[in-house]
Structures are given as structure tokens and as C-alpha cells.
Amino acid sequence: MRIPPQAPPLFNHTPESIVSNTKHLIEASRKVHDQVVQTINIDSATFTNVLLPLAQAENVRQIEETILCFYKDVSSSSQLRDASREARKLLNSFHSSVGMREDLFKLVHAVVKKNEDLDTESRLLLERNHKDFMRDGLGLPAGAQRERFKEIRERISELKMEFQKNRNEDSGCIWLHPSELDGVPEDVLAELGKGSGENEGKLRFPLDYSHVGEALRYAKDSEIRKRVFITNANKYPENVQIFSETMVLRDEAARLLGYSSHAAFRLEAKMAKTPETVNSFLADLGSRLKEGGKMELEELKQVKKKYVESRGEVFDGHFFLWDESFYRGKILEGEYKSDGRKISEWFSLEATTKTMLEIFERLFGLAFEEIVGNERDELARSGRGNDLIWHDDVQLFAVWDDVEEGGGFVGYLYLDLFAREGKSQGFSNNNLQPGFTRDDETRHYPATALVCSFDRPTSKKPSLLWHYEVTMYLFHELGHGIHDLVAKTRYARFHGTMTVIDFGEAPSQMLENWCWQPKTLKSLSKHYSYLSPEYFEAWKEQAEGEPQPPEQIPDQKIEALLGARHLSFGALFHLRMLHLGIFDMMVHEPPNHEAIENMNMTVEWNKLRKELMQLDGPEVLSEGYEWGAGQADFGHAMNEYDAGYYGYLYSQVFADDMFHSVFEKDPMDRAEGRRYRHLVLEKGGGQDEMATLTEFLGRKPHMEAFYRRLGLA
Incomplete structure (x- = not known):
């Protein structure tokens, strides 16, 4: 085993240490802030003596901060989860108080006015810090307004944690x-x-x-x-009020700051810049998708009609929300001979993940070395290897550059793939420790975790993945992980995926394309009956005398999968995303404050979905539009994707452009993969994202590939 130059973080906290460590972190950062204020005046303020100490304190704090708050989403101990939520609450309060420090703001403002000659990333750091102080309430006059803004911020932090806690608990x-x-x-x-x-x-x-x-x-x-x-659709009833209160408070806070809406406040710092740009993009996409959605729905209706009548029943002409998956499956199995569950037999989680890492190794010049058993003991500063992980499910990898890239250490990757009690549901990649440049110009290396909710393997079957799970949950989310690992920014604030939201999904969305390449699908596949003698015997028990399938997925099944792509990821799929994006803008851009206070968000959620997708819900059975509160599970809008869900569609434009312009001819082109690594992924959020795209593409991005893929060109 190669010994990395930096030990992995430890996960041996107790509830008491989580809270006490958080307080120590806050106190250490506050001391740095106080020292800057006490030793530097407006006349002597420079980037080096003001911004640099603040950034270095932030770098050091983030080594521990994210991990202390990570337990709330992954720990099996309710005590650790509660302590982690308390840590998040303390840190949120601290961040809020820092944002309201007028003494710090005056120094930062003085540095801005001096207009020093700075490198690109440092200039961006200065501009963002200055703008953040204004957005954190210092643009408001001292007194009642500023205090109200602070109250709102703290209340929203509490609501967000409560919302996520409800989603993490047993969903019933x-x-x-x-x-x-x-x-x-x-x-x-x-x-x-x-x-x-x-x-x-x-x-x-x-x-x-x-x-x-x-x-x-x-x-x-x-x-x-x-x-x-x-x-x-009704499993988190307590989140209905939490969601509504959060939207009302966000609107009030934005209007206090002088913005017309929370969307205007949030979008100011994004690529789109204004709500008008976003609304125009979503409206144009909706109008283009409308006809395709009708055609797909009519196809589904005809299949339902045939199925219902074959059972001796009368088709009433309705096609319901709960019909879509069922009848799409009928089309896939019938017309395309593509049974997603059957195809999943070639994509076991363990084998697919192993091959996926090999693909990323070849493409980006990396080497993933799993750390197991005694190797963990050697690396653990405590001497206990289990201290390097937060649960026995977790796999730990040291990531290195390959020989062509110099062979140096890159960082740590964690895979936490199975659902369990107390763990957040869903699929995400979480940066645990950012990379950055230390005071002595050496690197602090990143650590990143893929956190998923896949089913556990059994004695008879491994965990098997549907193709969309391979695409959207493995390749997509680990794409964020690769972004985290290979980024080389100076400041933690811009590390890896810390880009603007409407660009941040593009690198991961681009990697989804590899899952639609026949050669890639072949290499990823291995029928589970070949994984072990036990699985072979279990397969044989239920095979009813059929011959063992080929080890790799057959060409005709790949052809069927690719042929059915438009049905699985066509107009209705994108209309569903459009529903979330438009609803997100609707609740974050009301015409006035009274409108958001009086909005019935449950009704608006269901009416908008019906309008866009045309699928019937209980409302056509005279049950009204309050039958299900989907917003109570809309975690994106409650967290960092507030007024930002459009970004999944907006960044898809960049993803499609990059893939079709650079990788479509040869997705495994090593030279292009490494060029992409160095020109796009390494930059993180340390420069203007449009500059990153333009440098990689050799021109400004355009929408042709996006609309062509959707058949809307």
C-alpha cells in the first residue's frame, strides 16, 4: 500500500465532541476575525492582511466543519445525528453573525476601493466577500431592519434542518x-x-x-x-407548513435587501443573472416540449386502453399519474423488448462501480486504491481502522494520479451506497474536506463521499441497478466526486463543485452520456450469475430450466435500451423537471409579499404539474387539488437549489455541448479526457464559469446539441 502524504479524516466523534469541537472551531475563527479588525485599519487594509487571513481561517475551519455536520445525514446513532444538527445550527448562527460584522465589512470595502492587481481567483474571492456582506444584511441601516433580517436568517436555518430531519426519519x-x-x-x-x-x-x-x-x-x-x-405524496405532513413559512421568510428577507424577490436575490450571482432569463428559458423549453409530451401521453393512453379492455374492463379515457410507470413498462417490454428489471441483472452495484472507476481512471488519469483491513489501522492516527469510516458499509479509497499525470496523491473517496435507518434518503455526493493551498504553499487534499440509497444485496441476489440508476445515480453523482477530487483551487470556497449552481451540474450531466455508449455498457455489464457460485445457484433456482445468460449484456438488449431512450428520457421526463423548475421559480418570485403569504402551495404544485404534463390526478375524480403535497419532499428548493432547480436543465445545455463537440466521436479519448480535467474540472469555481466553458470549447456554448438530443432542433 502506498502511504498518502495526508492521513484521512477520523470519524470517531461523540455527541459531546461534535458540539465542543464546533464551538472551538467557531472560537478559533472569531479570534482571527477579531485580530484582523484590531490590527488593521482602513488606510493599511490590503488583500494580504485582510482577505488572506480570513480565507485561510475559512480553509482551516472547513477541514472539520463539514464532517461535524455530515453525521446528521449518515449516522446510525440518533444522538450523533442530533448533535450534528446542533453543530449545524451553531455554525449557521456564526456565519450569520460574521456576515453582519460591519467592522470586517469596512476593511473589505477598503480593499475593494484600492483595486490591487490580483490573480483571477483572489480577485473573485475579494468580490464575492464584498458582495456577501451586502447580501448578508450590511446594506441595511443599523437598527430594526437589520435585526429583523438576522432573525429571518436564523429562523430559515432552523426550518431547513427540521425539514431535512423529517425526510431523514422513517418515511412510513x-x-x-x-x-x-x-x-x-x-x-x-x-x-x-x-x-x-x-x-x-x-x-x-x-x-x-x-x-x-x-x-x-x-x-x-x-x-x-x-x-x-x-x-x-403525503408522507411528510409537517413539512407542508415548514416549506410555506420558509418561502414567506425568504421573500421578506429579499425585499428587505431591496430585491424584487428571492429569485432576483439568488440569481444575481448565477450564470443566468436574472429571473427574466430563467423564465424565458423555461417557457421556451416548455413550448418546445408540449407537442412531444402530448404524443408520448397518447401512446401511453393507447397501451392502457388495450390493456384495460383485455381484462374485460371499460377504458374511461383517463391516464393517471400512477399509471405512467406501469404503462411505460408495458411499452418497453412489448415494443422495445426492453425490461428494465431484466436488464438490471447485468448491472450489479459492486461490479458496475468497479468498472465505472476503471473508466474514470483511463479517462482522467487517476488510480483508485481501496484501503481495507490492516491498511486502515496503519493510516488511522488512533490506530483503529474503523475510525476512518462512519459506518461498516463504507468503502474508502486513496486516489492517485496515474504515471502519465505524475503519480502524485489526489485525495480520498468514500462510497456509502446502501440505504439504512437514520440515513438520508436519496443520492448525492458530499465534499467532506475541500482542497486548498496552505500558508506554506503545500496542498491540503480533498475528501469526498458518494452517499446513496441502493437496496442491500441478499444471499440470492446482489444489489442490482436499473439503467437509469447507473446513469443518474452512479455516473452522475460520482461525476461530482471526480470534480471534487481533481480540482486545484487556492481557496476552499471555490473548491471542486463550488461553482455557480447553473453550471455545477454540467460536468456530471456530461458523464451520463457514457452510459448510452454500447461499448461502455458492454464493459460495465456482468450478469450476476457469474459473480459467485452462490449467485449462480440462486439464479438457477428461479431460471426454470433456461440457459445461463451471456456474461455481458447482449447487443440486442443494448439496442433495445438505446431505442427506448426517447420514451424513458423524452418529453414527459423533461416536463417533469420543468414542473419542478417552474414551481421553484413560482414560490421564489411572487408578484408581491401578500401573494406568497396567501399562496396554497399544495394546490399550485398539483395544478402546475397537470398543466404541463397533462396527466390526471385525483382532481379529475372531484377530489380537488389538495390531495398530495409534493413540495413537502422537495429538498432541492429548501436547500442550495432555491431558485436554482432550473439549473439542472440550464446546465444540461452546457453538458450536451461539451459532449457532442468534444467526446461524441470517441468518448474514451484519453487526451481529451485529460484536457477536460485540466481546463474544466481543475478550475472548480475559481474563475468565471463562462470563461471555463469558452476555453474548453474554443467558443461560447450554444444550445444546438441540447435541442437536437431532445428532437426539438
Whole structure:
């Protein structure tokens, strides 16, 4: 084992140490801030004696800060999660108080006025710091307005944590008889808990991402699909009020600062710059997608009509939200001979992840070396290897440059792939420690974690991935991880994915294209019956005499998968994203404050979805539009994607342009992969993102590839 020049972080905190360490971090940073104010005056203020100490203090604080707050999303201990939430609360309060320090702001303002000759990243740091003070309330006169702004900020921080805590806790279940789950695969049913007492004879069906998807995709009884869909849409009732209060407070805060809306406040610092730009983009995309959505819906309706009538029933002309997955599956299996569940047998989580890392090694000049067993003990400063991970599920890798890139150390990668109690649901990449340049010009290396909610393997089957999970959850999210690992910024603030939101998704979205290349799919695939003798025997038990499938996915299945791409990721898919993007703008850009105070966000959520997608909901059954509060699970809008969800569509424009202009001819072109690494990923957010794109493409980006992929050119 190669010994990295920097030890991995430790995860041996106690509830008490999380809180005490957080207080020490805050106190250390505050001392630096106080020292700057006490020793520097406006006349002597420079970037070197004001901004540099502040940035270095931020660099050092972030080595620990993110990890202390990370436990709340991944720890199996409720005590650690609670302590981590308290740490986040303390840090939020500290950040808010720093943003209101007029003495610091005056020094930063003095540096801005001196207009020193600075490198690009330092100039950006100065400008962002100066603007942040204004946006944190120092543009307001001292007194009641400023105090109200501070109160709002602190309350919003509390609401965001409560919202996420509710989503992290048990999302509930439905008790169903096995007969009601006719069509749901037997291996899914076999894992469900059995009821007793009033639930005797029933199965506990969890309302998590995986199980809800299985029910909507396979359950033959439309009433059961409806029940699962509506119950799932109402599983966080306490978040309805939390979401509403947050939107009202954000609007009030933005108007206090003199902005017309929270969207105007947030977008000022993004690539789009104004709500008008975003709204125009979303409206244009919506008008282009409208006809395609109608065509896809009509195709789905005809399949439903045929299926319903084959069962001796009368088709009433309705196509419901809980019908979409079920009947899309019928088309995929029938017309395209593409059964997503069957195809998943070639994509076990373990084997696919291993090959994915190999692809990134070849493309970007990296080497991933897993650290296991005694090797962990050697690296742990405590001597206990388990202190290097937060749960036994976690894999730890040291990441190095390959020989061509110099062989140096890059950072640490963690894979935490399985769902468990207390862990946040969903799929994300989390920067645990940023990279930056220390005072002595040496590097602090990054650590990044892929956190997922995949099903656990069983004795009979490994964890198997649908193609969209390989694409959107592995390649996409680990794309963020690669961005984190290879970035080389001077300041932690701009490290890796710390770009503007409407660019930040582009590098990961671009990597999704590799999952639509036949050669890549072949290399990623390995039928699970070849993984071990035990899995082969388990496969044989249920194969009913069929011959063992080929080890790699057959060409005809790849062709079927690619042929059905428009159905899985076509107009309706993008209209669904458009619904989230437009709703996000709607709640963050009301015409006046009274409008957001009086808005029924549940009704607006469901009406907007119906308007865009044309799929029926319970409202057509005279149940009104308050049947399900989807916004109560809209974590993006509550967190860093507030007035920013459009960014997933906006950055897709850049992703498509980069792929089709540079990689389409040869996705595994090592020279282009490394050029992309150095010109795009290494820059992080340390320079203007349009400059990054223009340098890589050799021109300004355009939308042709985006619309061509959607068939809308």
C-alpha cells in the first residue's frame, strides 16, 4: 500500500465532541476575525492582511466543519445525528453573525476601493466577500431592519434542518395483503416485514424511493398504485407548513435587501443573472416540449386502453399519474423488448462501480486504491481502522494520479451506497474536506463521499441497478466526486463543485452520456450469475430450466435500451423537471409579499404539474387539488437549489455541448479526457464559469446539441 502524504479524516466523534469541537472551531475563527479588525485599519487594509487571513481561517475551519455536520445525514446513532444538527445550527448562527460584522465589512470595502492587481481567483474571492456582506444584511441601516433580517436568517436555518430531519426519519409504510401486490416481483415481496394483530396476513410496504418505484412499476391493481402514489405524496405532513413559512421568510428577507424577490436575490450571482432569463428559458423549453409530451401521453393512453379492455374492463379515457410507470413498462417490454428489471441483472452495484472507476481512471488519469483491513489501522492516527469510516458499509479509497499525470496523491473517496435507518434518503455526493493551498504553499487534499440509497444485496441476489440508476445515480453523482477530487483551487470556497449552481451540474450531466455508449455498457455489464457460485445457484433456482445468460449484456438488449431512450428520457421526463423548475421559480418570485403569504402551495404544485404534463390526478375524480403535497419532499428548493432547480436543465445545455463537440466521436479519448480535467474540472469555481466553458470549447456554448438530443432542433 502506498502511504498518502495526508492521513484521512477520523470519524470517531461523540455527541459531546461534535458540539465542543464546533464551538472551538467557531472560537478559533472569531479570534482571527477579531485580530484582523484590531490590527488593521482602513488606510493599511490590503488583500494580504485582510482577505488572506480570513480565507485561510475559512480553509482551516472547513477541514472539520463539514464532517461535524455530515453525521446528521449518515449516522446510525440518533444522538450523533442530533448533535450534528446542533453543530449545524451553531455554525449557521456564526456565519450569520460574521456576515453582519460591519467592522470586517469596512476593511473589505477598503480593499475593494484600492483595486490591487490580483490573480483571477483572489480577485473573485475579494468580490464575492464584498458582495456577501451586502447580501448578508450590511446594506441595511443599523437598527430594526437589520435585526429583523438576522432573525429571518436564523429562523430559515432552523426550518431547513427540521425539514431535512423529517425526510431523514422513517418515511412510513402501507400495510397490504400479498394479493394486492400482484405483479410486484416475488423477491421484493419476500423481503417485506409481516404484520401481526390488526395487520395479520399483511405485508409492511415501505414508502421509500425503491419500494414506491416497484409498486408503481409493477402492481397490476390501479387502485393499489393510486393508494401508494397518494400516500407517498403525503408522507411528510409537517413539512407542508415548514416549506410555506420558509418561502414567506425568504421573500421578506429579499425585499428587505431591496430585491424584487428571492429569485432576483439568488440569481444575481448565477450564470443566468436574472429571473427574466430563467423564465424565458423555461417557457421556451416548455413550448418546445408540449407537442412531444402530448404524443408520448397518447401512446401511453393507447397501451392502457388495450390493456384495460383485455381484462374485460371499460377504458374511461383517463391516464393517471400512477399509471405512467406501469404503462411505460408495458411499452418497453412489448415494443422495445426492453425490461428494465431484466436488464438490471447485468448491472450489479459492486461490479458496475468497479468498472465505472476503471473508466474514470483511463479517462482522467487517476488510480483508485481501496484501503481495507490492516491498511486502515496503519493510516488511522488512533490506530483503529474503523475510525476512518462512519459506518461498516463504507468503502474508502486513496486516489492517485496515474504515471502519465505524475503519480502524485489526489485525495480520498468514500462510497456509502446502501440505504439504512437514520440515513438520508436519496443520492448525492458530499465534499467532506475541500482542497486548498496552505500558508506554506503545500496542498491540503480533498475528501469526498458518494452517499446513496441502493437496496442491500441478499444471499440470492446482489444489489442490482436499473439503467437509469447507473446513469443518474452512479455516473452522475460520482461525476461530482471526480470534480471534487481533481480540482486545484487556492481557496476552499471555490473548491471542486463550488461553482455557480447553473453550471455545477454540467460536468456530471456530461458523464451520463457514457452510459448510452454500447461499448461502455458492454464493459460495465456482468450478469450476476457469474459473480459467485452462490449467485449462480440462486439464479438457477428461479431460471426454470433456461440457459445461463451471456456474461455481458447482449447487443440486442443494448439496442433495445438505446431505442427506448426517447420514451424513458423524452418529453414527459423533461416536463417533469420543468414542473419542478417552474414551481421553484413560482414560490421564489411572487408578484408581491401578500401573494406568497396567501399562496396554497399544495394546490399550485398539483395544478402546475397537470398543466404541463397533462396527466390526471385525483382532481379529475372531484377530489380537488389538495390531495398530495409534493413540495413537502422537495429538498432541492429548501436547500442550495432555491431558485436554482432550473439549473439542472440550464446546465444540461452546457453538458450536451461539451459532449457532442468534444467526446461524441470517441468518448474514451484519453487526451481529451485529460484536457477536460485540466481546463474544466481543475478550475472548480475559481474563475468565471463562462470563461471555463469558452476555453474548453474554443467558443461560447450554444444550445444546438441540447435541442437536437431532445428532437426539438
